[in-house]
Amino acid sequence: MMLELFLLLASALFAIGVYGALSQQTVVMVMMGLELMVNGVIVAAAAFWYFLAPAAPDGQVLVLVVIAAMTVDMAMGFAVVTLLFRARDADMTDMAAELKR
Amino acid sequence: MQIALFCVLAVVAVVSGAAVFVVDSMARATYALALSFVAVGASLLLLDLAYLGVVTILMMVMEMAIMAVFMIMFMMNPAGLMPMSMLHNRRGAPAISGGIFLALGALVLLVPWPERRGTVPADPTRAVGEAIMGSKMLVMIGVSAVLFTTIVAALVLATSRGRYGDDEPAGYGHGESHGPHNGHGGGHDAHAGHGGHGGHGTHAAPPAAEGSGT
Numbered sequence: 524m525m526l527e528l529f530l531l532l533a534s535a536l537f538a539i540g541v542y543g544a545l546s547q548q549t550v551v552m553v554m555m556g557l558e559l560m561v562n563g564v565i566v567a568a569a570a571f572w573y574f575l576a577p578a579a580p581d582g583q584v585l586v587l588v589v590i591a592a593m594t595v596d597m598a599m600g601f602a603v604v605t606l607l608f609r610a611r612d613a614d615m616t617d618m619a620a621e622l623k624r
Numbered sequence: 625m626q627i628a629l630f631c632v633l634a635v636v637a638v639v640s641g642a643a644v645f646v647v648d649s650m651a652r653a654t655y656a657l658a659l660s661f662v663a664v665g666a667s668l669l670l671l672d673l674a675y676l677g678v679v680t681i682l683m684m685v686m687e688m689a690i691m692a693v694f695m696i697m698f699m700m701n702p703a704g705l706m707p708m709s710m711l712h713n714r715r716g717a718p719a720i721s722g723g724i725f726l727a728l729g730a731l732v733l734l735v736p737w738p739e740r741r742g743t744v745p746a747d748p749t750r751a752v753g754e755a756i757m758g759s760k761m762l763v764m765i766g767v768s769a770v771l772f773t774t775i776v777a778a779l780v781l782a783t784s785r786g787r788y789g790d791d792e793p794a795g796y797g798h799g800e801s802h803g804p805h806n807g808h809g810g811g812h813d814a815h816a817g818h819g820g821h822g823g824h825g826t827h828a829a830p831p832a833a834e835g836s837g838t
Contacts, residue, residue, distance in 0.1 A: 525627065530732040532634040532667070536660075538725035539641045546717035547645065551695050555657050558687070559641050562664050565680065573671040578742025580755035584763055586676050587756070590683060591767045595774045597687060601694050602778035609784065614698040617712065 529570035537563035548615045550604045554597065561593045630670055637663035650695045658688040675749040 536559050543556025565586055572582020604614075613619045641660040644653045661684035668677035711717075745751040756764045 527732050534728035535638045538721045541724050542717050542721035543645045546711050546713050548712050551698055555644055569668050569671050576741050577744040580751045583752040584760045598774050598778045602781035605782040
């Protein structure tokens with residue numbers, strides 16, 4: 524039963540993150556939504572390791588990889604935002620919609 | 625006891641995670657997100673993941689500190705002094721995220737999860753350490769290469785001198801990228817939504833002046 528509880532927590536965090544990433548206009552807040560989504564993945568991976576296959580270290584290594592992915596996403600996201608702000612004075616997602624066309 | 629503790633942590637994580645997008649100040653949102661991350665790290669500690677839980681908490685606190693800097697750089701409403709809406713996609717976003725939660729929750733409850741195989745090692749931290757220095761070393765080699773690439777790429781993208789440094793042509797980016805638009809007979813300016821960027825059409829102003837002009 525505990526596995527289901529942990530996975531429900533992970534689902535809730537992921538869904539909140541999706542809401543933030545879709546609904547926020549400020550780029551920083553969109554990044555916060557992405558962080559929440561990755562956070563849900565961390566919880567799910569840790570729960571799978573502990574409750575399904577604790578003898579193998581694969582689950583823990585997966586959590587490490589996800590944490591690394593989180594840092595990469597933060598660093599590259601903010602670098603792109605800085606570039607956009609320098610080039611276009613854009614600090615909101617709606618102001619950087621060139622690729623739509 | 626463990627279930628009760630987990631429930632408290634889960635409620636804290638979810639409520640503060642939701643508060644991130646409810647409060648009208650980005651400073652409060654950052655604190656709420658940090659609290660959510662600390663609750664998640666603490667719930668990892670419940671799973672005997674001493675190392676990973678502490679790493680998550682430490683990394684998140686640092687990330688929130690960095691995020692605070694960027695929040696000040698790109699803020700719309702830093703302290704909630706001026707109530708304003710920072711939302712778009714008002715109907716789609718709650719519908720999509722609610723649907724995702726319902727779908728994931730249904731999967732969690734309906735899937736017959738397999739029985740647990742094996743037991744938790746006496747020292748999970750030692751187990752992961754031996755794994756990344758042994759059978760899973762390729763993973764960590766890959767991660768280290770990606771992290772180094774990220775450092776270089778982030779610096780290259782964010783530096784004020786641009787990708788080409790001092791060898792930048794005089795027109796710098798705008799002249800090059802918008803030059804072809806002029807050739808389209810002013811089609812670029814025809815887009816009503818980009819009226820604010822009309823200054824790009826002239827190319828007379830250098831990049832700095834252009835920024836202040838828009």
